[in-house]
Amino acid sequence: MSVSPHPHFCQLYMITSYPSFIGETKMGISSCSRRRGLVIILLLHLTAAVYGSNYFEDFDITWGGGRGKIVNNGELLTLSLDSTSGSGFQSKKEYLFGKIDMQLKLVPGNSAGTVTAYYLSSQGANHDEIDFEFLGNLSGEPYTIHTNVYSQGKGDREQQFRVWFDPTADFHTYSILWTPQTIVFSVDNVPIREFKNLEKMGVAFPKGQAMRLYSSIWNADEWATRGGLIKTDWSRAPFTASYTNFGSSMQNFEFGEGSGGTDTDEDADITENQEEGGVLNPQPAQDVSDHDPPMEQAAATKLRWVQRNFMIYNYCSDAKRFPAGFPPECRA
Template sequence: MDRSTFILSILLTLTATTTTFFSPVYAGTFDMEFDITWGDGRGKVLNNGELLTLSLDRASGSGFQSKKEYLFGKIDMQLKLVPGNSAGTVTAYYLKSKGDTWDEIDFEFLGNLTGDPYVMHTNVYNQGKGDREQQFNLWFDPTADFHTYSVLWNPHHIVFLVDGIAIRQFKNLEHRGIQYPKLQPMRLYSSLWNADQWATRGGLVKTDWSNAPFTASYRNFRADACVSFAGKSSCPASSPRWFTQKLDLTAEDKMRVVQSKFMVYNYCTDTKRFPQGVPKECNIH
């Protein structure tokens, strides 16, 4: 079996395993579920609320946020990223709470020169502190079609998924003295913006504005989640499984195989960054 066939077999097997984990999700149109919050018309809701696009030019990027706040849930969104030479651009897609000691669960997609892979950046913040980055090269072209990027967030763990494949897990290890986001409701945000001072090859490759406007597209938002309003959280009665679901040992093993093939940065192995020792959770299995 050649390498590409081997990787495809891993992903197909893992997809079959993970997509059975979670209960059905519920969708809303973009005009019902989101507000475009900045960009002076560069964010657009199209096709009767079924499609949303963000664009970036030399003058400004754009962004949106969910009308609702969530406290635990399974969040899915399909994205098609900026095609062609996207160097210098960042498409951010994340959950975040309010205030100076915020919690946050991040996907960020760092653009690159035509033909080079996008870097998918992930991070988890607790009480305003992040520094838990893991980065991946995707095994497909994320600009050619829509792909589903998901967050499962429950009291046991946070799982990042791509097309139903678990790529990263951040466990609740409060019993070991490690903070876990569980008290602050979060909104879902996305933005497309210029970050050519750091985004591509550490800032060596700058944005080529002759390719502007840059555009990212969104569809098929679904949230099976506990909605927080006025300090109270209401959970769907039909969704007990995602609230308690954990990855079994087989799924965790398969996730580690995917990480071994596609992870390009892991804060847990960056001893130069953490000369006094990597964060505590890195040594707990």
């Protein structure tokens, strides 16, 4: 997926963090350039999710020729698609780990052929990406939620779901939780997918590249609805998706240069990533409260319910696609 360019970030720093639900936050900082002797100062701002964000302050509409709009004093953002162009926006800040929530109301009526994408992404050929896409359908037919995870430029980890409500009738919350241990996709606080850190099995995991939040609406009628059999009905344009109540407990970074100095081995050591675990089966720092395991069990129960009743595609079950054997994470 193509995204708008943004400033290049040094790839050598690492922050290891566990959000408040795990009980502890740990940080490690390493230099972006030992050769230049610069100290890169990362100012970490980790706060509880705050809703009612002002879209003027947090996002830029990056393309669409006026088809993207921020209205209601910054409380609402809309993206539209017509036969000439779609539209899109991106966050002003870049993030490394945490949780984002966005309330979306998807294109109503006959949305066949359209895709509304909402995702985190870094830049370049070896980019990381955590991807929600909403595939439109004919009137009265259900939307498909398409998810994917890219690590170092490699994706092909698709899972797809139907939703258990009408996503066009009202706003619903779509969340991405991203920690060094796991990625969890949620809808209205119900987890639908978890992608764990399985680097010990040789599976790349997004952890070293800061990402912006992007969203766009575009025409994909060559594949989006019934494999491309149903085309976009342009007589129903413009197709409009709406956004409100962005919430973030992501870590926002500001970069500055200190004078002189290099990293010590001790500095580098504290940047080591923690063992893989996952929010549904975590291996957190020691002082986790007694109530955490039941909460994790409840989340796992919800996840199984969604995957049993609403998952319609899982790359880990597609034997025709992987005749030589499934990817290693599918065997975990």
